[in-house]
Amino acid sequence: MDEAGSAMTxxxxxxxxxxxxxxDYIRRAxxxxxxxxxxxxxxxxxxxxxxxxxxxVAAGLLCARYEPLGGIRKVGRPSKVYEPTPADIRISIPPRRHDLLADILVDAVLTEGDQENATQAAVRxxxxxxxxxxxxxxxxxxxGRLGAERALTRAEEVLAGYGFEPDREAPGCVRLRNCPFHPLTARSPELVCGLNHAFLQGFLAGLQARSTEAVLEPRPGECCVALRST
Incomplete structure (x- = not known):
C-alpha cells in the first residue's frame, strides 16, 4: 500500500x-x-x-507487544500493551508535499554558499x-541508459508517488496535472516553479534519461513543468 493509501486507512x-x-487516551498516557x-x-x-x-494496530496507528504491566513480573503470559507508532498521518486531496518543499528550503539555508543567494541555493x-x-x-x-519511452514510463511511476498526478498527454509528453506545492505556488510562482523545474531536471539526470527533458509549460491548475522526449 502506498503512503496515501496508508493514511486513508x-x-x-x-x-x-x-x-x-x-x-487519544493512549497517546496522552x-x-x-x-x-x-x-x-x-x-x-x-x-x-x-x-x-x-x-x-x-492494523491501521498502523498503534503498535502492540507483550510485557508485564507496571514492571511487575507475574506467573503466566504477559499482558498485551499498546503504544502509538511514530507515524505522521496526513491526507490532502489532491496530494501536497509541503514537507519536501520545506526540506529543500531548510537545506538551502543551511548550505548556502558564499557565491550564492537564497534563491540560487534553493534551486541547487x-x-x-x-x-x-x-x-x-x-x-x-x-x-542502464533509458530511451524516451521507458524514461517517461518510469517518470510516471515514480512521480505519481510524489503527488504530481502524471498524465501521458501524448506519446512523447507527460503532463503533471497536480502541483504538490500548491497553494504556496501562488505566493511566489517564480520561486516555486523554479524549484519544481530544478527538481524534475535533477530527477531525469539521475535517471540518466538523456532523451527526455523537463520544460516549463505553465497551465492553470496544473504543475508548471511537463516532461517531453527530445
Whole structure:
C-alpha cells in the first residue's frame, strides 16, 4: 500500500468514537497501556476493546507487544500493551508535499554558499534532491541508459508517488496535472516553479534519461513543468 493509501486507512480507522477515544487516551498516557485500562477509559468491555485496539494496530496507528504491566513480573503470559507508532498521518486531496518543499528550503539555508543567494541555493538543493531520487530509482531497477519511452514510463511511476498526478498527454509528453506545492505556488510562482523545474531536471539526470527533458509549460491548475522526449 502506498503512503496515501496508508493514511486513508489510518483516518478511516479513527472514524469511530470508541477507537478515537482509546487512541487519544493512549497517546496522552505516554506509556504502554493494557486492554483493561483502555477499555475502562471509554467505558466498554475488555473483549470489545481488544477488537478495536487490534484494528488500530492494523491501521498502523498503534503498535502492540507483550510485557508485564507496571514492571511487575507475574506467573503466566504477559499482558498485551499498546503504544502509538511514530507515524505522521496526513491526507490532502489532491496530494501536497509541503514537507519536501520545506526540506529543500531548510537545506538551502543551511548550505548556502558564499557565491550564492537564497534563491540560487534553493534551486541547487532542489536539483540535488531530484538527482538523488532519480539515481536511487536507476540503481534499484538497473535499467542502464533509458530511451524516451521507458524514461517517461518510469517518470510516471515514480512521480505519481510524489503527488504530481502524471498524465501521458501524448506519446512523447507527460503532463503533471497536480502541483504538490500548491497553494504556496501562488505566493511566489517564480520561486516555486523554479524549484519544481530544478527538481524534475535533477530527477531525469539521475535517471540518466538523456532523451527526455523537463520544460516549463505553465497551465492553470496544473504543475508548471511537463516532461517531453527530445
Amino acid at each position: 489510518a483516518v478511516a480507522a479513527l472514524d469511530d468514537d470508541l477507537r478515537r477515544g482509546m487512541y 505516554r506509556r504502554p497501556v493494557g486492554r483493561d485500562e483502555a477499555a475502562s477509559a471509554v467505558g466498554i468491555s475488555r473483549k470489545l476493546a481488544a477488537f478495536h485496539l487490534d484494528k488500530l 538543493v532542489a536539483r540535488e534532491r531530484g538527482h538523488h531520487l532519480g539515481t536511487a530509482e536507476r540503481e534499484r531497477t538497473r535499467p
